[in-house]
Amino acid sequence: MGVKVIPRAARVYIGCALLGAGACALPALRPGATVPWGTVALLAALYALCELPARCRLIGRALGGSVPMGAGSFFPVLLASALLLPPAAAALTAVPGSLLARVAEPPAAPRRAWRAAATALAVWAAALTAGALGGPAALGSGPDAPDLPYALLPAGAAALAFCLVLTALDGGIRATADGLPPRAAWRGLLGRALAPHTVHGLAGLMMAVLWRSTYGPVAALFVVLPMYISCWVFAQYHRERAAHQATIRALVQAVDIKDRYTRGHSERVGHASVLIARELGMAEDRLDVVRFAGILHDVGKLGVPTRVLRKDGPLTPEERRIIELHPEYGHEMVRGIGFLGEARSAILHHHERMDGSGYPYGLHGEQIPEFARVVAVADAFDAMTSTRSYSRARPVPTALAELERCAGTHFDPRMVTALVQALDRHGWQPAVTADETASATETAPRPEQVPPPREPLPAPSAKEPA
Structure with a gap:
């Protein structure tokens, strides 16, 4: 959303997304629902912890001002939750981190609400897809080895579902908030997102397999940490590239003025x-x-x-x-x-x-x-x-x-x-x-x-x- 005043159509669209996300997560909140709350809490906290440096100035300065920006850097955590949890519970893991995510432009509240709703819906769709293909069973448990290479199928399908839902929702918000024609709003979104989400899906599968192994959740951190470092390096690269572009722009503007x-x-x-x-x-x-x-x-x-x-x-x-x-x-x-x-x-x-x-x-x-x-x-x-x-x-x-x-x-x-x-x-x-x-x-x-x-x-x- 590239505008500071959110149009009425976009507010309605965000409201519908929030209602949809609430409906998806509701089964996990009903009395008597069987939910592994320990796993939900750990994954939600891990995802929120990954998003925290972008909001914390002290950590940002310690990292040279180049912390990974945006939720997309940490989607492997969400895709792991889609493989480990029932759909309703998986949707809940996206909410705290999405609400903590850094917002570049005001108003911050509706933007965070939108991101939380969209991400929760995408994780719910990914978990539903993985469950339909037997993803949780293919991960193995404890001493039981994962069912490879079959486990690649539900993991890949989950990543594809996540990508499709997220890009579809993002195109909709661009159309309603920025007033773009539908074709222009969705143009290029899927093509740009498909390859990164495929990589995130593989990382999420590795994380889920380690989580279910005899080594437990601690071992899964060995997947998240390299991903986080690679995202930091990527952010550094983009920061340097932006500085290069700013230098070029300044020189060109000076010539144009003269x-x-x-x-x-x-x-x-x-x-x-x-x-x-x-x-x-x-x-x-x-x-x-x-x-x-x-x-x-x-x-x-x-x-x-x-x-x-x-x-x-x-x-x-x-x-x-x-x-x-x-x-x-x-x-x-x-x-x-x-x-x-x-x-x-x-x-x-x-x-x-x-x-x-x-x-x-x-x-x-x-x-x-x-x-x-x-x-x-x-x-x-x-x-x-x-x-x-x-x-x-x-x-x-x-x-x-x-x-x-x-x-x-x-x-x-x-x-x-x-x-x-x-x-x-x-x-x-x-x-x-x-x-x-x-x-x-x-x-x-x-x-x-x-x-x-x-x-x-x-x-x-x-x-x-x-």
């Missing part, structure tokens, strides 16, 4: 660079780096005087020399940012040309780093297809024809071919911000104001040397 005529250009070059790299078959771990290279290729403009960047019309030779320093400025700015890797050389060399006539060092051919050759094509393509104060946008086919004409002299033919193939497959629909649209509308020159091309090169601007 050079308002190219607002949105950096993101589009990053997108086009990824299209080219993916078409070339680059490894996934390099795609993020090439995207950073595209996004930050013009960060050196922060060192160029604003009057030069915002000048309408052709540049003087002295102004051209100043603006041609921006790759070196950019390289100096990002030199100490370790996570950029190959992107740093792309920032320095994205204006080099295959025939050696580029700058800053006049590299040619394979001497130019691969990422720089990718970004050079993406940069020129977006420059040609964008309207600026000093040039009108060219149609995509015209821009691609110009790139192909200059392949081998200005650009690496492989990169040009990759871009053409990628656009044939995916098209080109860059997102345009309102600011960018307004800038293009207000500052677009009359035809007679557009400076003539300096030479037959792909960037149709007298302002940015290719």
Whole structure:
């Protein structure tokens, strides 16, 4: 739920989920019901204990502020309860931890109530499925060995039921709280959740088998502890990644503020660079780096005087020399940012040309780093297809024809071919911000104001040397 005021439809939806969860748990609370309350209490306390660090600032600081966030990190405990307990009792184990789970946005009470209801319903469905397939009997007991590999069937089915119910409920709350169309509300939820829930199901099975063994519940902690540590490491990774993204955003915003005529250009070059790299078959771990290279290729403009960047019309030779320093400025700015890797050389060399006539060092051919050759094509393509104060946008086919004409002299033919193939497959629909649209509308020159091309090169601007 991404809104602070919960709509009426969402409140009704949450109320129905609470009623459903209450109905599922009610049989365990009736007088005379046979419920292993010791197991329920231990599993509920364990799940709540796993959620507690996200709420406790002292523990959070001790762990560097990167405790696992959200109930999804500890679903193996709930899936173990689905295999060990009757459905109504299993539903109860989810409630304390869900109520303790950290909530990112207010109002906290209805969000916690929703999470408790949804998780309880999912655990109830998982336990019902496991019970129907003989899951509890397949776990064995005491000295009796578990029935493997058959036990994998009820455990897998329980994890699938848990996943289906939880994603179905989450899609419903997105539709009612955020006002999304039904198709958009559920799109992608199941695909993203299926693999993690399968892993959680296997961990839950191991935990349940150890719980039923002669070693007892203490042995089950040997499953939870590694899972918790792996979740902490994963949270650390995401925290570091978020810091990287914030660094990139800050640099790009600074460039956009200084050079308002190219607002949105950096993101589009990053997108086009990824299209080219993916078409070339680059490894996934390099795609993020090439995207950073595209996004930050013009960060050196922060060192160029604003009057030069915002000048309408052709540049003087002295102004051209100043603006041609921006790759070196950019390289100096990002030199100490370790996570950029190959992107740093792309920032320095994205204006080099295959025939050696580029700058800053006049590299040619394979001497130019691969990422720089990718970004050079993406940069020129977006420059040609964008309207600026000093040039009108060219149609995509015209821009691609110009790139192909200059392949081998200005650009690496492989990169040009990759871009053409990628656009044939995916098209080109860059997102345009309102600011960018307004800038293009207000500052677009009359035809007679557009400076003539300096030479037959792909960037149709007298302002940015290719």
